[in-house]
Amino acid sequence: MKKIGLLAIYLCLSILQAFSQAIQWTEVHPGVWKGVAGKPENFDLLKASGAKPNATALDKVGSASFPLQQADIKFELQDGKTFLSFPLELEEQLYGFGLNFQTVHQRAKVLELHVDHYGGKDNGRTHAPVPFYMSSKGYGVFINSARYIKVWAGTSLRKDSPIFPAEPVDRTAGKNWQSRNTSDAIEILVPAEGVEFYVFAGPKPLQVMQRYNLFNGGGYLPPRWGLGFTQRVKTKFTDAEVKEEVQAFQDKGYPLDFVGLEPGWQSWAYPGSFTWDKGRYPNPQAFVKEMLDKGIRLNLWINPYVSPKASFYKEIRPLTGSHTVWRGAVPDFNLPEARKIFFNQLKQDQIDIGVSGYKIDEVDGYDYHLWPDIAKFPSGVSAEQMRQTYGLMVQRYTSDLFKERNQRTFGLVRASNGGGTSFPYVIYNDYYNHEDFITALINSGFSGVLWTPEVRASKTGEEWLRRFQSNVFSPMAMINAWSSGTKPWTYPDVAEKVKEFSLLRMKMMPYWYTTFAKYHFEGIPPFRAMNLEEGFQQEVKKEVAAANINLEENPYAEATSKEIKDQYMAGDYLLVAPMFTGQISRKVVLPKGRWYDFYTGDFVGDGKVITVTPGLDKIPVFVKDGGIIPMMPAKLHAPKLNEKVDLEIRFYGEKPASFMLYDDDGETFNYEKGAFSWREIKVEKLKNGIFKGSISAPEKGKPNTIGKVKITVMTKK
Structure with missing residues (x-):
């Protein structure tokens, strides 16, 4: 009897354990399902961002079947951590996992999704480590957690996997030995006792992104001036120098819609006072008004760390974290009182006199700049969660200030995350690789964020023009001259061509404005990868022959699949293929259908790879049939x-x-x-x-x- 009783208890505990580790499913919108595993934390990305689904628009995308077998999605709770496993087919490719700069294909990656300054490797540490991925099979998954999330994107093979090889391959004798596993799962570790996640159906890849973006409120619709041209002036410019630069744009015939003032506009920076420097800007109200009268908006640089020199420092200090950034107090924006003190300062000192937007710097990293993971915040939200969401919160509450005035804004930010799709901010950074900038622009369309391949300075006129051309075909056409002082006309040999492209940006404003309206109302990314374009077929063959691999340098090197990371769609009709310094010609992969040269209207091809030699004066742009x-x-x-x-x-x-x-x-x-x-x-x-x-x-x-x-x-x- 004793043994039977113990067995019964064991069976009951087993059943309870199995039940406790079951995923609870709910279809929350057509084609969107919420899964709940364990006990999700109260604080997550969607709560931090305040994202609200656009239910009406999601309904219009239409219904769809659940894109996977629910039984194949598994959850385990071990050591207070949540393990999720999603099925992965052999020929399936993965996209997303945040704002990556060097790769579009994310299969076979091991990542830790962690807000940070981009350090030159696609390892998950980036400005927007959005925990969302899209599959080439036409579905997407979003993990709604504000934790550092580890991802094994098809790299780990369980011994009980159905595809575990019956016969191992001997490296010494075998021809098909590989250093990496061919896995049948995407495995995700969330350091919490539960998590909420979402599955998005397609069936078309673009529909997946529509559902994801609309679930996060839809993309932001900038004011028309936000799609014009912006110049960020040198850090210590005075109001007189800003006026002189604005007049130079006018006199030389270069378009200009908003000017960015860098840290020197403040009386104290690093950390900030958030008040005007009276030496450089003795009468800010009159200065802002004069600029507005000339059709120029002002955008102010800030980072949200409060100097002891700030007028509200003593008031906000008890509402800040235990550690400082550049010796500035870090406001806990989860506290309403902290938000009131901080954002009222911005409202009264800047927005109420006509300032039109912000550039929010240094809310991303590095580790030795920002607070450590052992820091404490008065709201009780952990330092890790604050790191993952601080950029979201600053975007959210500055956006609210303009919304209250019924006034649209458009600005820059260094960090975002899942839930940030509807914010009026474009991501930028200090990394300055032109090719990687274009790859980041492509990847932004998989993450519900915007990215600008800004222009700062160049070694030659050729480089300047090539960078400028692709900048024109991006969410924000911007020169960031905070250090260099570069102007559009700084390189005389290409100055007229730069003017031509800056004016082209203005001519195309009706197209750009409609493109962003579709981002807002329909969730269609304004700039996106070729993989989201119907009729696009990509080679999946191995690009690098084994004979070209140096095994002495890397004994585990393997050939990789070809990925298209240097051309993209801009709106519904334009295919943009940037040229880089030193290139005379390049290949362009055209989707099926007839395509035409943007500048001449000439037919260029149908579903094939073409080689173009555009000359320095053009960036290759093609229009689909019926464009x-x-x-x-x-x-x-x-x-x-x-x-x-x-x-x-x-x-x-x-x-x-x-x-x-x-x-x-x-x-x-x-x-x-x-x-x-x-x-x-x-x-x-x-x-x-x-x-x-x-x-x-x-x-x-x-x-x-x-x-x-x-x-x-x-x-x-």
Whole structure:
């Protein structure tokens, strides 16, 4: 009887353990499922960001079946840590896991997703280590945890795996020996006693990203001026020097919409006082007004660490962490009182006098700059969780200041994470590799963040122009001259071409504005990898032959699969293929369908690899068949609130086409109350072979910033 009783207890405990380690599933939106494993923590990425799903838009994406077998998703709780396992097929490729700079393919990676300054390796330590991945099979997974998350992305093979080889391969004699495992699982470790996670269906890869972005509130719709051109001036510039630089842009005919003031605008920086330096800016209110009257917005550099010199230091000090950053107090933004003190200072000293945005620096790393993991914060949120979310929180609460004024903003930040899709910030850093900047731009589309391949300085005019060209085809066209003082015209041999491309950025504003509207309303990333484009087929063969591998240098080296990391889609119709310094020609992989040269309208190919030799004066850009690119006249400033502009509608290709052009007042949040419209542009081919274009009439009672419309058929006959 005793043995039977013990057996019964053992069975009961086994059943309870199995039950406790079962995943609880709920479909929270069409095609989006929440899984709950164990006891998730109260503080997570979605709570820190305040992200709210756009339920209406998610409904429009449509329903879909669960993309995996739920039984194949497994959870274990060991030593107070949560282990998750997701199935992985042999030919499946993975994308995402944050803002990576050197690789698009993430299969066979071991990562620790940890907010940090990017250190030159794709190891998970980056500015936005978003714990989201997308599969080539058409689904995505998001881990909603504010912890440092470890990922084995198909690198570990269990001995009980169905694909464990029956016969091992002897390295000495065998030809197919590999140093890395071919795994059938993605394994994830979360250092907590439970976690909430989400599975996103496709079935198309782009639909996965739509669902993920809309689940996080949809992308931000910048003001029109945010899509213009920005110049960040030298750190110690005075108001007189800023005015002189603004006038130089005007006199030389270069567009300019907002100017970034670096640390010297403050009376004390590193750590900050968050008040104007009266020597450099004796009358900030008058200065800001003068700039606004000239059509120039001001964006201020900050990092959120409070100097003892700050007027509110004593008041906020009890609401800060145990450790300092550059000897500045670190506000605990989980505390309402800390938020009130800190952000009221920004509101009263800067935003209330007309400052239009912020550049939020140094909320990412390095470890020896930021607080250690042993630091304590008065809210009780751990130092690790604060590290993972601090950039999110500063974005969130500065955004709220502008939202309260019904005023859109657009700025820069050094750290973000899951949940940050809807914030008006573009990520930047101090890393300065042009090729890697483009790879980061591609990867940003897998993570719900924005990235700018900013321009700072160059060794030659060629490098300057090549960097500038790709900068124009990015979320924020910016020169960051905080140290160098570089101007668009600094390199005389390419100054006119730089002007031409900066004006092209302005001409394309209707296209960019609609592209960002689709990011907001439909969740479509404005800049994205070729893998998200229908008709794109990528080689999966091994690129590097074994004969080319130096086994003396690396005895475990292997060939890797080819990945396309130097061309990308910009909006629905444009394929951008940047040129890098020293390149005379390059290859471009065209998806299936007819593609045309952006500048000339010439047909260039259909679903094949082409070689282009564009010359220094052009960045290769191609338009898909039926592409409609709305453009406006070149202006030195973005259109003002409700300002009407004429449009040139460029049409490329042969097949009939339709384009929904977005319109609103360009600056406020009134679109959230219905003050916006989508105007349909149509181009069709008549029986006589002539193309005819039209645009739908403006809606009564809706904003209308469209003047005269001209249709230009770019396709050569």
